[in-house]
Amino acid sequence: MTKRLLLLILLPLALTAQDITMAHAKEETLGKIISVNAQITQLSSQKQKIVSRLPGHVEHYFVTPGQKVKKGDKVVLIESISLSKMTAEYLALKEQAKAANEKLETARKLYKKGLTSQSDFNQIIIESENVLSKLNALRSQLTSLGVNTATLKKATDQFTLYAHADGMVGDIFVPLHSNVDAQQPLMSIVNQNTFYAIAYLSVADAMHLNKQSSGELTYARESYKAHFVQLMPVIDEETQRARALFALDSHPRNTLINTFTQMQISLPPYTKAVTVNKSALSLFKGEWVVFVKKEHDEAHEKEKQHEAKEKSEEEENEEASPYEPRVVEPIAYFDDRVAIKGLNAGDAYVASGVYFVKSMLLKSSIGDGD
């Protein structure tokens, strides 16, 4: 009976309610999504420059820009007078060392036999050491240049440079057949697997970043996931924004460095809070409110229903709205959810159709319209 009565009361309400739906407040941990500018970049360690190391003449490039290379691949051949000088000197020193060695052995024998004075013998040792050390120094220089001294038979000016890492040939800076100085960069090899995005975000937001922070980069109409690596210690002077380094988890085939794109960053969750749908919020008499069902005890409710039944139709129309406003304080917004104070988890609230609820409550103060 009660049910039927309730239905009777609620049916017209539901028909005229213009889609008022209810929902329950939830306890959730919410983060925040911000949308910022990000610049695609590579850290300097990830971009290698092949430096000539010796002055000379660029004779041949084994690679072309954009070509993939592996570590140890030949990349460039340089004709270097210095190298030929060095190798020639090395070979000469090697001969000298051999001679010096023989001379030392002879001197040692003589000395043992007492045929040579101590000082003369010492003199020879020094000479020999001197040559040897010169030889060793040159050898190590050559080795470091990648010349195999063991197999070196004659002087050479052919100097080959090798890729020191996997990657892709970026730019070639020096045209073929031109002279280069020592230390002059010849080409760059880019390590493809490590693109980064530097997100420019406000200092306040940057302070919330932590290891769980992730981002989503929109690049060339596609989006790519990225994870937070570290906050750059120096703020960007020009834009006055903090820079956060994000590593791209995957990257497009053609990535262009220095491109500005958009990045969405999910900031880490705040502390737990009660949340409601954003559509439930409304300004009511100057304060944010959500609407909740009026509280009655059962008996009172029943009594009211009886009364309502007896009342004339007109009065029923003026029957007060079954909802009442509850003042809340919005703390944070997250997409279509909003964390609020002033409502308990599990409380039922009006999730949509708030406008109609509010209208019904305020109808008496509408006035005459202009």
Place this chain on the structure above:
Amino acid sequence: MKPFFELLIRYKFLVLALFIAIASFGFKAYQEIPVDAFPDITPKQVIIYTESPGNSAEDIEKLITYPVESAMAGLPGVKMILSNSIFGLSYVSIFFEDKYDTYFLRQLVTERLNTVKIPKGWGKPTMGPNTTGLGQVFWYQLKDTTGKYSLSKLRELQEYTVEPMLKSVDGVEEVIGWGGFEKQYDVLIDPKRLQATDTTYDEIVEALERSNISAGGQYLEFNREQYLIRGAGFYRRLDDIRNTVVRSKGALAVTIGDIAEVKEGKAPRFGAVTIDGKEAMFGMVLQRSGTNAAKVVESIKAKLPLVNAALPKGVEIKTIYDRTEITHKAVNTMTSALLTGSVLVAVILFLFLFELRSAFIVILSLPLSLLIAFLMMKAYGMSANLMSLSGLAIAIGMIVDGTIVVVENSFRLMHDNPKMKRAEVIAEATADVAKPVIFALLIIAVVFIPLLSLTGLAGKLYTPMALDIVFVMLCSLAVALLLVPVLSFMLLKTGKHANSPLMNTIKSIYTPMLEFALHNAKKLIVITFAIFAILAALLTQQGREFMPELNEESIMYRVIAIPGTALGQSIQSSKQIEEYILKTYPNQVSSVLAMIGRSEKGETAQGNYMEVLLTLKPDIDNIEALAHRMTLELQKHFKYVQFIPTQPIAMRIEELLEGVKAELAVKIYGEDQKVMDRIATQIQQAVSGIEGLERPEIESQLGQAQIVIRPDYLALSRYGISVDEVMRVIRNGIGEEPVTEKIEGVKRFGIVPKIKDAKKDIASVKAVLLRSQSGKMVRLDEVCDIKVIQGPAFIKREDLSRYMVISMEVEGRDIASFVAEADAKIKKEVNIPNGYYIKWAGDFKNMQEATATLTLIIPVTLLLILLLLYTAFNSFKKAFLILLGVPLGLIGGIAGLVISGEYLSVSAIVGFIAIFAIAILNGIVLVSFIDELRIKYPHVKTVDLVKDATLLRLRPVLMTAFTTLFGILPLLFATGVGSEIQYPLSVVVTGGIISSTALTLLILPGLYVWMFEEKKA
């Protein structure tokens, strides 16, 4: 006197010619007279509105409304200044005294307007169209039957094709478009791109402003011919906008296209129109004040084929509302009442006189008087409308009175003196009755003078009616005394005094009644006055209203949602309402129109307000019942809005009731809206217990949600961004104010540097990025304090002071006593701080003012009548005796009102005034004849004398009474448009005539005997 009438008869043809000439002029006037449904009741007012797009009510009040108001305050003849500041618009309405000329006032206002200083970028005050409150004479829809044209395109057609053509029609002051979308060009800037391209928002704005220009380069002469040189730099294509250079570095240039997306968009709007559930393009034509509505609409209609031809195929103008329809209906109601009345009067006359020639003369005087009255109306610039025509209809029965008396007397004298020369007899007969006739008609005219003293709305409504009655009575006087003797001379023949069978019957019934009445005179007199006292007491209990509602045979609603309702929501509601009505009443309603918010030109409605007009199918029996049922159902179905039933003209009149539409209201004046709100709540509490109070409602002015962006100067200085830049971003980037215009022929469309996605929600406004000259990037909420608050939706001011309204209704008791009690209670219980005060206002005030004027004027009029009567009879006693007849007439009037359940309205009061005249007239006819007999037969007993006199005078008394009664009967039974306005009046008059005639014939003789018998004995 006699020689004068002899002279008239001698120059009879001259008199005839004169009257024929006057009558034909009158006929011309009748044809040419401006026809309107209603008299022009609008007060003299000039409206100044200032569009200030995007700005809030508070700022507009401070920066625009107040300076405008204070400049206007010192103008001569200013009665009141009302203003309303709403979102995006300042509206100041200055009411002037009626005696000034509109054009003179507008010139004064223009002069003052030049001295008003309003900050740059805040809009320019403009005078509203020179029209009256009832100026919207023609409504139409710009209808696309092909479905090819978008609402933006229709709006363009409205603005650049329809509007100029209709504006050129004579009498059209303004054409207002409503609905559709205004096209603009959006330059959608993604602020993040600013960093990539190293530009600022200001640079983009400047680039747009800088690039869209043209210049003239004079001419050169080449081969003896002249070649003009012109720099054509206006944007022609969208690509021109895209290619606009913002900044360049070397050969590299950053263009608008690099930073923004350029496309066609829609300007933000404040109103929309939906028809039958779909958005539509709608227009309204305003009539210039002082022009003839019927004529203007006629000219518009004549121009329509031309306009339709100019429109693309498939697009046409469809009439929605046309003022002439109701005008014709109203005028038809009145003219048919006039005609039927005339015919009835003619029939009555014939039945009583039973002689064709005399009846012909009397009947001829009827149209003649009316035609002359039309001539006078035209001379005084009055229009033929519901009120003025009903004046004529009321008077119709009285017009003939003078003629009847003259003809009757001539007839009698000719019969008595068959040997005398006819010219002499008639001149003597006319001279005999000239004095009483003049007095009688003068008294009738005087009785209506109080109506002329009414001011305000009542005055404007009823003055034309009163004037018309006075006019037509004077005309009938002229006809009776100048023309009728001539006609009598030419037409009347000596013959037997015709005996009407009708009269014989009446006499046989009446004689025993009169004898009984004379025997029991004292008792009857006491009983009658007791009845009068009871009825008078009943009258004070009768409900009151200012004026009965005019039935315009249309249904209209004012639909109001809570303040701050978004336009989009209102459009959705309007569509639902329209679909609901069409679905529920498919047989009665053919179309539903809703006007939401405001049109492009100066109205103060906001997004929460709409007007819904129904187009009904023809042949609906009972519109009122339908409207009532519909209202209830709509209110039940759409609970979240308020439905206020109204009608097109009634709505405009309601709006004219000086800002307060409720029966009773308290206006609170002061400065701070929050304080006023508090006072209002306290007043509401204080009065809530008082008996008779119904529905006290505070009109909430607060409730408009606002996102307030307040610059943080310190933060701005850190980033090197000026407040100016921030405000520019808010005004143009978010608020979509165009910075330049794309010119396409004569059409102009704004180019708007809009920030992408800035208006998705509150968070996106906070997240709008700013970039400084030096490259610093910052979010709006980092340099500004952004708060969401609720502010005023509108700010109303009266005479330079803000006010707030509490409206209420009073039931079951007299409003005046309620106001007194409530006022005392408020004074005692509510603490009203310094600088704040309250005033009572509302519809009742109009009624009160009218009543107050009447209570002063009526005694004066009574004195005047007494004076006239004294002059006529040379005896105060007799004058007093005749005045005593007045309550006898009022009895019937009050009874009529009480029985029919009509409210006591100004219309009913006019009815009472008419009864006044009739009762006095009846008294004069009887008393003067008794006097005459007493002089002739001084020896006969007064009682017998009175009895004989009454019996002899039965015919003229009944004749005047019946002519008046039958003259007004058509008004009582009229059902057409406008009949309900005159209904209370006709009820009162009908009741009054019956009681007045009956009692004049039964009680007055007794009274006469009672007052004059002793003297004799």
